[in-house]
Amino acid sequence: MAACGRLLLSVNALRRLPCNLHDLHPGNGGFAAANTLRHLRVVQFVSRMASGDSQAPVSLKQTMQLPTGDSFEVAAASGLSESEFRIAIDSTLFKQWLKNMQSKRGILSDGNMHLRRVEVQGIDMFGDRIGFLKFRAEVLDSLTGVKAPGIVFARGPSVAVLILLESVGKTYAVLTEQVRVPVGKLILELPAGMVDDGGGDIVGTAVREVEEEIGISLNVRDMVDLTAFLDSATDCRVFPSPGGCDEELNLFLYKAHVNEEIIRSLQGKEMGLRDHGELIKVHVVPYDELWRMTADAKALAAIAIYEMAKRDGLLPQSSA
Known part of the structure; x- marks a missing residue:
């Protein structure tokens, strides 16, 4: 990116030149100005690439619905692959956690709390099965909006x-x-x-x-x-x-x-x-x-x- 920085300095210098398009003629000493214009076009392209105009990675997330009809978003943290994300949300560990949340004595059973979002942060595989699952859940008091501590290390029974x-x-x-x-x-x-x-x-x-x-x-x-x-x-x-x-x-x-x-x-x-x-x-x-x-x-x-x-x-x- 140091090269981009030098190119941008050239653009700033070019902007200070009192140059009109009709001056870009070889007979008027226009070769140097023409080269500078081509330089400007390259700089503008590189500058757009460096400024983030290139396409960003697609975020991994989906909406899931509870039997009550309430829905929540599940998203993957940065660095988690699509296959890891799918393994996590399809795992028995995650499904059992959701089941516990909705059980007779579960956090969501009386409607006083609601689940808004889950961020899957990582998994550890034991051979071909998931061993540990790490995620963060946003569980809020339905009345006050106060968020309960929600960092979860899931390992099962x-x-x-x-x-x-x-x-x-x-x-x-x-x-x-x-x-x-x-x-x-x-x-x-x-x-x-x-x-x-x-x-x-x-x-x-x-x-x-x-x-x-x-x-x-x-x-x-x-x-x-x-x-x-x-x-x-x-x-x-x-x-x-x-x-x-x-x-x-x-x-x-x-x-x-x-x-x-x-x-x-x-x-x-x-x-x-x-x-x-x-x-x-x-x-x-x-x-x-x-x-x-x-x-x-x-x-x-x-x-x-x-x-x-x-x-x-x-x-x-x-x-x-």
Whole structure:
């Protein structure tokens, strides 16, 4: 663009010349003036190109309609490709978020709030399926127009399992130590994982995650859904970070009697799907010390629900 700047200076200089068109004749020294005129035409063309007269990229957006008849705009942020935009708005993550908004206890259910616009900002693919979706929603109070905080990191449902192993009169909890880059720390936490796109088999996902992260097989029939003890108003889910993330968590309990050899074989065991970036070490800790040893919200929530359910006699006899 430096060349354009030099050309524009030539135009300014040309404008100061006392030159008429009839002077542009070779006999009147018009060759120089004629060359300058051609220079002007080139400069005017380059100047138009530099000033933004060229066609701008077409913005990606569309209008979507809710069952109530209300409509809102969905647009792609700068840098998002058309294919990424289509994947985002067609994803289960986005559709489930809209469904939650319109559910019985959803934000839009009573008409006091309305959705005006959604800006899709990015996606992360896990193979051929969408893993994470980032967008900003403009949700306003219908009466005052005040906007609610609307930055959303969508990742969908997940599961975690509180595994309690009884051996020689003591109860142990099984944890995983994992690298958690977002917090910059190694975290002791319950075995956990994301539920496949579309909901999938939640109990089956929990069992599979334990096999992958711990290396032991669980009997599905012995799994106890701790979140099922919550009031129906909660949708029997735990929301770890609803201020920014849509994740809804199912917590399960698994109890078993094992010999000391099992406890020793699990301690320090290295597990995880290495080709998926899972660097996991297994830890077995006394259950009565667990609440002090972990900063994992999944573990602390599972302990709280388990202890309250046990107090109220809600657990199956085999898991009490």
